[in-house]
Amino acid sequence: MEQMNVPAxxxxxxxxxxxxxxxxxxxxxxxxxxxxxxxxxALSFTKDEWDAFVEGVTAGEFRF
Known part of the structure; x- marks a missing residue:
């Protein structure tokens, strides 16, 4: 039986x-x-998409 990956x-x-x-x-x-x-x-993102998001947060692109 194959075990499913359960998100942590x-x-x-x-x-x-x-x-x-x-x-x-x-x-x-x-x-x-x-x-x-x-x-x-849940929304799903690739590693490249996630990395771009984290870089944007770090750079302050999402500050209002």
Whole structure:
């Protein structure tokens, strides 16, 4: 019997008790979901897409 990869969801330590996004890595995909609706379909990104997102966050591209 083949074992399915179960995501190990992680949430930022800055979230506290508030609603946050959660991130998991399964094989070569990065998954993102809303912590208040974990049953909903997660968004899926490749390593290159995830790396571009992290670089953008680090560079401040998403600050309002």
């Amino acid at each position: 969801w992680r949430k930022s330590s800055r979230c506290g008790t508030s609603t946050c996004v959660e991130v998991a890595k399964v094989e070569d995909q990065y998954l993102i979901r809303d912590s208040k609706n974990p049953e909903a379909t």
